[in-house]
Each structure stands twice: as structure tokens, then as C-alpha cells.
Amino acid sequence: MRLEVEITGKSFRSAAGETHEVLAPVRFALQSGEVGVLIGPSGCGKSTMLRIILGLDHDFAGRVARPPEARIGMVFQEPRLLPWRSVEQNVRLAAPEVSDAKLSELFRILELEAHRSHFPGELSLGLARRVALARAFAVEPDLLVLDEPLASLDDALAGRLRDEIATLVASRPMMTLLVTHSLDDAIRLGDRLFFLSPRPARIVQELPIAIPRAARSEAEIAAIRTELARRIQAEQGDVHAGRDVS
Amino acid sequence: MLRLLSFALFLATWWTAALFVGGAKLPSPPAVLHVMIAEASSGALFLHLGATLARVALAFTLAMSLGSAIGYLMGRVKLADRLGDPWLILLLNLPALVVIVLAYIWAGLTEAAAIAAIAINKLPTAIVTLREGARALDRSLDEMASVFAMPRWRAFRHVVLPQLAPYIAASARSGLSLVWKIVLVAELLGRPNGVGFEIGVAFQLFDTPRLLAYSLTFAAVVLVIETLLVQPFEARANRWRPRAA
Numbered sequence: 001m002r003l004e005v006e007i008t009g010k011s012f013r014s015a016a017g018e019t020h021e022v023l024a025p026v027r028f029a030l031q032s033g034e035v036g037v038l039i040g041p042s043g044c045g046k047s048t049m050l051r052i053i054l055g056l057d058h059d060f061a062g063r064v065a066r067p068p069e070a071r072i073g074m075v076f077q078e079p080r081l082l083p084w085r086s087v088e089q090n091v092r093l094a095a096p097e098v099s100d101a102k103l104s105e106l107f108r109i110l111e112l113e114a115h116r117s118h119f120p121g122e123l124s125l126g127l128a129r130r131v132a133l134a135r136a137f138a139v140e141p142d143l144l145v146l147d148e149p150l151a152s153l154d155d156a157l158a159g160r161l162r163d164e165i166a167t168l169v170a171s172r173p174m175m176t177l178l179v180t181h182s183l184d185d186a187i188r189l190g191d192r193l194f195f196l197s198p199r200p201a202r203i204v205q206e207l208p209i210a211i212p213r214a215a216r217s218e219a220e221i222a223a224i225r226t227e228l229a230r231r232i233q234a235e236q237g238d239v240h241a242g243r244d245v246s
Numbered sequence: 247m248l249r250l251l252s253f254a255l256f257l258a259t260w261w262t263a264a265l266f267v268g269g270a271k272l273p274s275p276p277a278v279l280h281v282m283i284a285e286a287s288s289g290a291l292f293l294h295l296g297a298t299l300a301r302v303a304l305a306f307t308l309a310m311s312l313g314s315a316i317g318y319l320m321g322r323v324k325l326a327d328r329l330g331d332p333w334l335i336l337l338l339n340l341p342a343l344v345v346i347v348l349a350y351i352w353a354g355l356t357e358a359a360a361i362a363a364i365a366i367n368k369l370p371t372a373i374v375t376l377r378e379g380a381r382a383l384d385r386s387l388d389e390m391a392s393v394f395a396m397p398r399w400r401a402f403r404h405v406v407l408p409q410l411a412p413y414i415a416a417s418a419r420s421g422l423s424l425v426w427k428i429v430l431v432a433e434l435l436g437r438p439n440g441v442g443f444e445i446g447v448a449f450q451l452f453d454t455p456r457l458l459a460y461s462l463t464f465a466a467v468v469l470v471i472e473t474l475l476v477q478p479f480e481a482r483a484n485r486w487r488p489r490a491a
Contacts, residue, residue: 056389056393073394074394080389080390084408085404089404093396093404094390094394096400119486121486121487
């Protein structure tokens with residue numbers, strides 16, 4: 001299974017009648033078993049790109065090819081749970097075929113066992129995110145999309161949740177697309193990193209990480225990070241230089 | 247306890263007022279109770295009350311289901327809203343009496359005419375409330391349902407309907423009180439039975455005890471239905487919300 005994204009442009013008309021370019025031409029593909037990471041500054045058009053890939057926004061130029069039978073699991077930035085349904089019902093409504101054993105395993109990994117019958121209004125953000133994760137994994141997705149799943153959590157909690165996500169992503173071959181602005185999360189969770197420019201977003205750099213996710217040691221992660229920081233700095237230098245010339 | 251006290255206060259005020267005004271204009275509570283018991287034992291009270299309740303039930307169900315469907319459509323589909331809006335404004339501002347009289351002229355003094363007239367009076371308020379509800383639906387949850395490929399009916403039942411429930415409850419609550427008021431007028435003008443008909447007869451004979459006996463029984467029935475049916479439904483629809491302090 002393969003996801004191909006070939007967006008040639010996306011603009012929208014503001015209330016004042018001006019046209020804004022949100023996306024410049026963007027092109028990438030993702031294989032089954034691969035984790036692609038979109039990294040970019042806030043407001044660069046990442047969420048717009050996700051909406052296009054998910055089929056929520058059809059008003060764009062270009063094409064997105066994903067197998068029509070591909071099941072999608074999505075973790076939105078805000079958890080988007082149904083406040084009037086319990087945690088377990090929220091998961092089961094999205095994934096009616098999930099077996100009891102699978103559900104119990106998910107709840108165990110995500111530490112949700114004690115909250116099955118709670119309503120989302122009774123949960124903290126961290127717990128609500130976990131429910132959203134459980135929901136996305138319960139559908140046994142072919143395409144998993146995570147939109148800043150660790151944003152606005154404290155470091156310790158984010159670290160723990162990141163490990164849980166890594167465990168779950170490794171448990172199943174699927175195409176995973178992670179959106180984040182944390183380099184650290186990208187290096188720990190991703191196979192290929194796509195760096196996006198400020199609006200209108202385009203891919204400034206594509207960086208595959210050769211070492212398999214599970215095999216990366218802390219030292220290697222640190223090395224990749226240093227290397228990345230150097231490259232990004234060089235890239236930004238180029239951009240500035242280019243602008244000066246033109 | 248507080249409710250009982252307030253009821254006792256009501257009875258006391260009534261009784262004192264009756265003593266001052268005199269039995270012809272305002273009969274005392276025992277006099278009214280006497281008529282109630284007489285009417286109940288002859289069966290007339292239940293017959294008329296039953297006829298009125300049946301009309302309320304039919305007209306209310308008709309107006310609620312039709313009004314909810316139209317209101318939901320108008321809230322979701324812009325074209326429907328544009329087309330329906332002038333009609334809605336007309337219906338909203340049409341006096342109940344006009345609708346009832348016209349219904350009787352056009353459809354004859356029939357049961358169908360009465361029920362249709364009552365339903366038409368309640369219809370626009372149901373539409374307006376449900377339209378607001380449909381406009382306030384959370385789009386982000388719609389997107390969630392669409393990404394997870396929820397079938398239409400499941401999404402409607404679990405994503406849309408719970409968001410509409412408070413609006414449906416509000417519309418049922420206000421609609422019921424409207425129907426209670428209008429049903430009696432419709433009966434007075436063109437039906438041979440029901441509480442409204444009895445009140446009309448009592449008015450012509452200036453029979454105040456009988457008038458009060460019927461009105462108060464009717465009011466009591468309304469109160470019972472409100473507390474036993476409408477309020478529990480509201481409580482259930484809102485059980486996931488954090489309690490107000």
C-alpha cells in the first residue's frame with residue numbers, strides 16, 4: 001500500500017476578498033511500514049495539508065492517491081471525542097469490529113483501564129489524547145495520521161506517551177504520517193523527515209533516517225539532532241542569501 | 247416540601263379571595279372540588295380530558311417530527327433555508343386564531359382540521375429551534391466521523407443527535423405549553439367534546455365552579471406530564487454535562 005501526495009497548490013479567499021496561497025507545490029510518497037514526519041513552523045499549512053490528504057478538503061490543485069480501501073486512523077490536535085459517550089463507547093463507535101482482547105490490550109498500553117466508563121469531560125488533556133490514540137489504533141488503520149499528538153503536554157508525560165506511540169506504531173505495518181514541530185519527536189518516531197517552509201508551505205528538505213527506529217540509541221539520536229541542526233542552519237542561510245540576490 | 251408549602255399558599259389565597267368576592271364569581275376550593283368529583287364519577291371529566299389529551303398527543307407528535315426534520319434540513323442546507331425562511335416568518339407571526347378558523351372553514355369542523363390547526367401553530371417554533379441546533383453542530387466532530395468512515399446512520403445517532411437533544415428538549419418544552427394553550431381554543435370553536443368545549447359551555451352558562459373544575463384538572467394533568475415525562479427526558483439528555491453548582 002502506498003500514499004502519494006502531489007499537491008500543486010492550494011489557496012483560499014479570506015473574508016476580505018484577498019487570495020492567500022497556503023500550499024506551494026508539495027510532493028511526497030509514503031510506503032507501508034514507513035513513518036513520515038512533517039516538520040514546520042506553526043501556521044505553515046500543515047493542518048491544511050492533512051485535511052487534503054484525509055479527504056476533508058477537495059478544493060485544491062493536484063492529486064492525492066491513497067488506496068480506496070485503506071482504513072484511516074486519525075489523532076486530531078484537539079482530541080475530538082464525543083463528550084456524551086464514555087471512553088469505551090468513543091473507541092467502539094469508530095471501530096465497531098474491534099475485539100475485546102484488542103481493546104483491553106490498547107487500554108493497557110495506553111494506561112486507560114481505569115477510565116473505560118468515564119466521560120471525556122472528566123479526563124485531563126493527556127488522558128483524552130490517549131483515548132484519541134486508542135480510537136485511532138482500534139480501527140487497525142492502513143494510514144495513521146497523528147497531528148501534533150504530544151503538543152501542550154509536560155515533558156515527562158510527552159515522553160511517556162511518545163514511547164507508547166512508538167510501541168503501537170511498531171506493532172503494525174502501516175503508513176504513518178506524523179505532524180510535529182518538535183525535532184526530538186521527529187527523530188525518535190520518524191523514518192523520513194520532511195521539513196516544511198513557512199507559508200506557503202513547500203518541502204525544503206527530505207531526510208531519511210537509515211537506522212531502524214527500534215535500534216536508535218540515545219547517542220545516535222543526539223548525533224542525528226546535531227547534524228540536522230547544522231543542515232537547517234545552512235539551509236536558512238541559503239534562503240537568506242537567495243533572497244538578498246533576488 | 248417547598249412545593250407543598252407553595253401549593254398550600256395558593257389554596258389559602260384562593261380561599262380568602264373567594265370569601266371576599268363571593269361564590270358566584272369565585273367559588274371556594276371545596277365547591278370546585280365538589281364539581282370535580284361529580285364530573286369524575288359521571289365519567290364526563292375523563293371523557294373530555296381524554297379527548298383533549300389525544301388531540302395534544304397527535305398534534306404535538308406531528309408538529310415535533312415534521313418541525314424537527316424541516317428545521318434540521320434548513321440548518322444544514324443553505325438552499326432549504328433560503329426557500330423556507332419566508333414561509334417560516336409568515337407562520338411564526340400568523341395568529342393562532344386565524345389558523346384555526348381557516349382550518350375549520352377549509353376542512354370542515356373535523357378532527358383532522360383541529361389537529362392540523364394545532365400542529366401548524368406549533369410547527370414554526372419547532373423549526374426555528376431545531377434550525378439553531380443544526381447550525382450550532384460541531385463541524386470538527388463531523389470531520390472526525392467522516393475520517394473514521396462512520397456510516398451515516400451511526401454518525402447521525404451518536405454524533406449529531408446528542409448535540410440536538412437540548413434543542414429538541416427546549417422545543418418540546420415550549421411547544422407543549424403552546425399546544426396546551428391552543429388546543430382549548432380549537433375545541434371551543436369547533437369540537438363537540440374536550441376540555442375546551444366544556445369550558446365554552448360553562449362560559450355560556452356562567453358556571454364558574456364547572457369552569458374552574460375543568461381548568462384546574464387540566465392544569466394538574468399538564469403539571470404531571472411535565473414532571474414525569476419532559477423533565478426526566480431533559481435530565482437524561484444532559485447527563486454527560488458537568489452539573490451546575
